[in-house]
Amino acid sequence: MMGTISFRRKAADRVMKWVFTLCALLVVLPLFLIFFDLVIKGAKELRWTLLIDLPHPVGEPGGGIANGILGTVAITFLTMTWSVPVAVMAGIYLAEYGRGKLASAARFAVDTLSGVPSIIMGIFSYILLVLPMKRFSAWAGAAALSMIFIPVVVRTTEEMLRTVPATVREAALALGIERWKATLRITVRTAWPGILTGILLAMARIIGETAPLLFTALGNQFWQTKLDQPMAAVPLQVFTYAISPYEDWHDKAWAGALVLITMVLMINIAARVLTREKR
Amino acid sequence: MENVFEIRDLSSWFGDHQVLKSLRMDIAKNSVTSVMGPSGCGKSTFIRCLNRMHDMTPGFRMSGEILLDGTNIYSEKIDPVYLRRRVGMVFQQPNPFPRMSVFENVAVGLKLNGGKLSRADISEKVERSLVMAALWNEVKDHLRQSGVSLSGGQQQRLCIARALAVEPEVLLMDEPCSALDPMSTAKIEELIEDLSEKYTIAVVTHNMQQAGRISDQVAFFLMGELIEMDKSGKIFTNPSDKRTEEYITGRFG
Amino acid sequence: MAAQSGKNSRDLAFEKASAFFAFVVLFLALLLFAVLLRESIPALRKFGAAFLVTGTWDPVLEKFGALPFIYGTLVSSFLAILIAVPLSVGAAIFINEFAPPWLKAPVSLLAELLAAIPSVIYGLWGIFVLVPILRDGLMKPLTKYLGWIPLFKGPVYGPSMLAAGVLLSIMIIPFILSVSREVLATVPQRQKEAVLSLGGTRWEMIRIVIGQHCLPGIFGATILGLGRALGETMAVTMVIGNRPEIFASLFQQGYSMAAVIANEFAEAGGLQLSSLILIGLLLMLVTLVVNLAAKGILSKMVARASRGI
Numbered sequence A: 001m002m003g004t005i006s007f008r009r010k011a012a013d014r015v016m017k018w019v020f021t022l023c024a025l026l027v028v029l030p031l032f033l034i035f036f037d038l039v040i041k042g043a044k045e046l047r048w049t050l051l052i053d054l055p056h057p058v059g060e061p062g063g064g065i066a067n068g069i070l071g072t073v074a075i076t077f078l079t080m081t082w083s084v085p086v087a088v089m090a091g092i093y094l095a096e097y098g099r100g101k102l103a104s105a106a107r108f109a110v111d112t113l114s115g116v117p118s119i120i121m122g123i124f125s126y127i128l129l130v131l132p133m134k135r136f137s138a139w140a141g142a143a144a145l146s147m148i149f150i151p152v153v154v155r156t157t158e159e160m161l162r163t164v165p166a167t168v169r170e171a172a173l174a175l176g177i178e179r180w181k182a183t184l185r186i187t188v189r190t191a192w193p194g195i196l197t198g199i200l201l202a203m204a205r206i207i208g209e210t211a212p213l214l215f216t217a218l219g220n221q222f223w224q225t226k227l228d229q230p231m232a233a234v235p236l237q238v239f240t241y242a243i244s245p246y247e248d249w250h251d252k253a254w255a256g257a258l259v260l261i262t263m264v265l266m267i268n269i270a271a272r273v274l275t276r277e278k279r
Numbered sequence B: 001m002e003n004v005f006e007i008r009d010l011s012s013w014f015g016d017h018q019v020l021k022s023l024r025m026d027i028a029k030n031s032v033t034s035v036m037g038p039s040g041c042g043k044s045t046f047i048r049c050l051n052r053m054h055d056m057t058p059g060f061r062m063s064g065e066i067l068l069d070g071t072n073i074y075s076e077k078i079d080p081v082y083l084r085r086r087v088g089m090v091f092q093q094p095n096p097f098p099r100m101s102v103f104e105n106v107a108v109g110l111k112l113n114g115g116k117l118s119r120a121d122i123s124e125k126v127e128r129s130l131v132m133a134a135l136w137n138e139v140k141d142h143l144r145q146s147g148v149s150l151s152g153g154q155q156q157r158l159c160i161a162r163a164l165a166v167e168p169e170v171l172l173m174d175e176p177c178s179a180l181d182p183m184s185t186a187k188i189e190e191l192i193e194d195l196s197e198k199y200t201i202a203v204v205t206h207n208m209q210q211a212g213r214i215s216d217q218v219a220f221f222l223m224g225e226l227i228e229m230d231k232s233g234k235i236f237t238n239p240s241d242k243r244t245e246e247y248i249t250g251r252f253g
Numbered sequence C: 001m002a003a004q005s006g007k008n009s010r011d012l013a014f015e016k017a018s019a020f021f022a023f024v025v026l027f028l029a030l031l032l033f034a035v036l037l038r039e040s041i042p043a044l045r046k047f048g049a050a051f052l053v054t055g056t057w058d059p060v061l062e063k064f065g066a067l068p069f070i071y072g073t074l075v076s077s078f079l080a081i082l083i084a085v086p087l088s089v090g091a092a093i094f095i096n097e098f099a100p101p102w103l104k105a106p107v108s109l110l111a112e113l114l115a116a117i118p119s120v121i122y123g124l125w126g127i128f129v130l131v132p133i134l135r136d137g138l139m140k141p142l143t144k145y146l147g148w149i150p151l152f153k154g155p156v157y158g159p160s161m162l163a164a165g166v167l168l169s170i171m172i173i174p175f176i177l178s179v180s181r182e183v184l185a186t187v188p189q190r191q192k193e194a195v196l197s198l199g200g201t202r203w204e205m206i207r208i209v210i211g212q213h214c215l216p217g218i219f220g221a222t223i224l225g226l227g228r229a230l231g232e233t234m235a236v237t238m239v240i241g242n243r244p245e246i247f248a249s250l251f252q253q254g255y256s257m258a259a260v261i262a263n264e265f266a267e268a269g270g271l272q273l274s275s276l277i278l279i280g281l282l283l284m285l286v287t288l289v290v291n292l293a294a295k296g297i298l299s300k301m302v303a304r305a306s307r308g309i
Helices: A002-044 A048-052 A066-096 A101-114 A118-133 A138-162 A166-174 A179-207 A234-243 A247-278 B043-049 B080-086 B102-111 B119-132 B152-165 B182-195 B208-214 B232-237 B242-248 C009-052 C067-098 C101-116 C119-146 C161-185 C189-197 C202-231 C234-239 C257-267 C270-306
Strands: B003-014 B017-028 B032-036 B060-068 B087-090 B170-174 B200-205 B217-222 B225-231
Touching: A002 A247, A002 C067, A002 C101, A002 C119, A002 C161, A002 C202, A048 A066, A048 A247, A066 A101, A066 A138, A066 A179, A066 A234, A066 A247, A066 C009, A101 A138, A101 C009, A101 C270, A118 A138, A118 C009, A118 C202, A118 C257, A118 C270, A138 A179, A138 C009, A166 A179, A166 B152, A179 A247, A179 C009, A234 A247, A234 C119, A234 C234, A247 C101, A247 C119, B003 B043, B003 B200, B017 B043, B017 B060, B017 B200, B017 B217, B017 B225, B032 B043, B032 B208, B043 B170, B043 B200, B080 B087, B087 B152, B102 B119, B102 B152, B119 B152, B152 B170, B152 B182, B182 B200, B182 B208, B200 B208, B208 B232, B217 B232, B217 B242, B225 B232, B225 B242, B232 B242, C009 C270, C067 C101, C067 C161, C067 C202, C067 C257, C067 C270, C101 C161, C119 C161, C119 C234, C161 C202, C161 C234, C189 C202, C202 C270, C234 C257, C257 C270
Parallel strands: B032 B200, B032 B217, B087 B170, B170 B200
Antiparallel strands: B003 B017, B003 B060, B217 B225
């Protein structure tokens, strides 16, 4: 009698162990598949010309995504120009002075914004910028992206500043350093690697965003450097090529995706290297 | 002998809870004063009143006067930031600034205090402070090393150097050796003796032998009151108050 | 009263400046709501609550109803949850309980990498790899043999509710996985040891201790995953077929709220634009409620864990 129960229980244990292992395998499998496809299919169209050339009309071989790369860089840079100071300062306020009603409300606002789908930020920018300006523009794209960037960085900045022990602030105060100087030059400095990591990870995220740009920056087939005009971006190009009916554009989509994922991964790795250096 | 600090009728509260009761004492210039007593007697609270560290504590209230060279440090005229440059503090847990080198730790008070000092001036002052803190020889070839990579005792001496760099008159020390090993403790006690030639020092300690070794005057606190304050020799051999005697002989701790 | 620390003119200026930026963030959140609400009013006024249950989407006749999109968003997201939660929890149990120590970090890293992949790349892979596999390997066979079941009815083209659900599940797994791992880690070691020392098998220990302890947390992770799935745009629009109709079959095409906004917004105007914005407002409100619920559940669980329950 005992033997039978034991066998059933042991069998159940062994089966469940394999079930869980299978779950883990299934979870990581798509990652390998996607990367495999990205590399194999992306390499087909991957030449130097991809990075330097402008898109060619349908049917004409060659061509590239240079305007998209420029656009992504420009829009990202633009976004970060105002988003980084706003987000870091807000994070400093929440961590160092954050006990009153304004702080609670701001924190709630940050939590709320973090959960809003990114396409809604595109709508926001469309209403506030595209409609009055009567045109799509890089500005509008950057505005939409900053609504995604800012909440993330406010949160990571506040978290990182909170990890600075109270003893650091105490020591600074006891030295007769003004509070604002102590906050910026000592507390923030101490937390800086973590804050920078948060900024880089947020940057990697907005580089990959497509939805907020669909009707703000819109995309552009040509080389375009004006910020008040529609501008290309790599994710937008990947999307356009992917849903097109042309085979060679599909190949370009994979190549563009490979470029995009490379950019995203490089920044992610840079961010993690930074945190490691802190130790 | 001239008094640096004159404390008159100092009482303090955290919220409704009274921590210090009508304290009255004098701290003489270039003396070493130990403040001792059992846990919770208010000695740390007291010492932090002397450099207004409680300004940042919500719910803190005080009454009475603390005169530094004749002026009440809690008066409107006194800028607390400036006060803390004249009255420095070293804490129980050594707390050098992380992510800063030994050099930067000592220099930071100088750099951020608004003075426009040349790099040569700063280097000189850093060296002088480290020499005074008896740490120079150990770190002179490693000034760019991280401050937190030093041993516990070295870190505490680094904190002392950091406090000395802004050239205070008074040095407050809140149980500076309780987190250190006996050898480092001995080094710092020796240091305190040397420093007292130039600085006025007040040390909070729960170690009676230490109080006896290093101080000129000893103040005994109990439940927020100053029970007795006298030359250290007298306190330990012939205390006036029965409670002091009971504490010294170990009837309570 | 004496001059206060941290209150000299420069300190106050800095405090006010940083407070200003915090206010900016608050203001942007309020502005977002206000602007979306204002622009959806025309559609609200014209259609009222019927907007939620009407199925027509006709720009010519200017009749708009969001039902197909709501249906598509909900069905694809729930399908994603159905697939993702068991897999994520299973993988979390594997990593925390069965994996050798050297395996834990790499597997977590891989899961994190999955989270970093942009949505459009998932969509690209979805169109050219996932959809063909599902179509030829799963949907066509099932339609052939079980096509009389409404859920599996053909014709099968490829892009479908099923494809969207599967793709979404892959995308939300990293999030559910990481929260699940945290939840699992809150189980006190001594409770686990108690079961094992009584002669229980590993599986029994997991079932008993973790099942009792972690269900609220797992539920919270599920809700969190749902919140993410509801708002996903690019990947969904690339594989769902973008057809504003409601079918019972999972193999048929559909549409989602985010997808219709993505496809029609750029060229919309007037009442259509207002309707799209109203859909956006609805989407935002739903994801907000879901996310707040998730946070509420999870923070309560964290509080319980820190009290040692």
